[in-house]
Amino acid sequence: MTSPRRLALPRAGLATREAAVLLFLAAGAWAATLIIARGMAGMTGTMGLGLAGFVSVWTLMMAAMMLPSVTPMAWLYAKTVRTNRTVRIAGMVTGYLAVWAAAALPAYGLAWLAGWLASRHPGAAHITAVAAFAACGIYQLSSLKDRCLAHCRSPLALLLHDGSYRGRLRDLRAGAHHGGYCLGCCWALMVILVAVGVMNVAAMFGLAALVLIEKTLPWGPVVGRLAGAAALALAVATIWAPWLAPGLHSVPRMMS
Numbered sequence: 001m002t003s004p005r006r007l008a009l010p011r012a013g014l015a016t017r018e019a020a021v022l023l024f025l026a027a028g029a030w031a032a033t034l035i036i037a038r039g040m041a042g043m044t045g046t047m048g049l050g051l052a053g054f055v056s057v058w059t060l061m062m063a064a065m066m067l068p069s070v071t072p073m074a075w076l077y078a079k080t081v082r083t084n085r086t087v088r089i090a091g092m093v094t095g096y097l098a099v100w101a102a103a104a105l106p107a108y109g110l111a112w113l114a115g116w117l118a119s120r121h122p123g124a125a126h127i128t129a130v131a132a133f134a135a136c137g138i139y140q141l142s143s144l145k146d147r148c149l150a151h152c153r154s155p156l157a158l159l160l161h162d163g164s165y166r167g168r169l170r171d172l173r174a175g176a177h178h179g180g181y182c183l184g185c186c187w188a189l190m191v192i193l194v195a196v197g198v199m200n201v202a203a204m205f206g207l208a209a210l211v212l213i214e215k216t217l218p219w220g221p222v223v224g225r226l227a228g229a230a231a232l233a234l235a236v237a238t239i240w241a242p243w244l245a246p247g248l249h250s251v252p253r254m255m256s
Contacts, residue, residue, distance in 0.1 A: 045115015095175025129245030140228025
């Protein structure tokens, strides 16, 4: 007879394959994001995009930034799937990204407001930049952030909840459930993109690395709190150095 351990190995191997596909998709999303960002360098606000275009670019950015950190959850989820594995994992990832696509709507409003203030009301833009950094710092240090991060760092607990879903939409619901906690954990970090520029590649890389560390490494929560303190420091520094928020201010040119 074949032992249970031997039966479990193929499923684990297939789950690893699905995780590798997710990482490959994340790499592709990063490549596409970098190509798009080259044509939008230095642009503020919505970067001239309409709502549909902004939602598309935002969702691509979120796929690049967030898929690496959701891969451990997807790996465990894949190990529980016995049939139609590819379709079901695709459904879970689609549900997850749908939450971040929905977040593009308020992000578009904030980006539009940032561009409008930067061009017409520099004083208000300055205050908004300080407020954006401060809001991020305060939330990073809040108990609500801690609760959402605890869920994101406990994929087994999420799987136990997701196991109650039934029907054709169960995988979409599971992905959306995890995406909701992920959004609750990371939304304040994304507000920084409004302050520094939505297509600021350096900021995207930094935030993606921070999210990955927060969710997967043992000392992630400590790093998250340090990031909150750094955001508060940036809020104070921006009072005297508005160029720290190029998404709401023009960066001063270097003297020739």
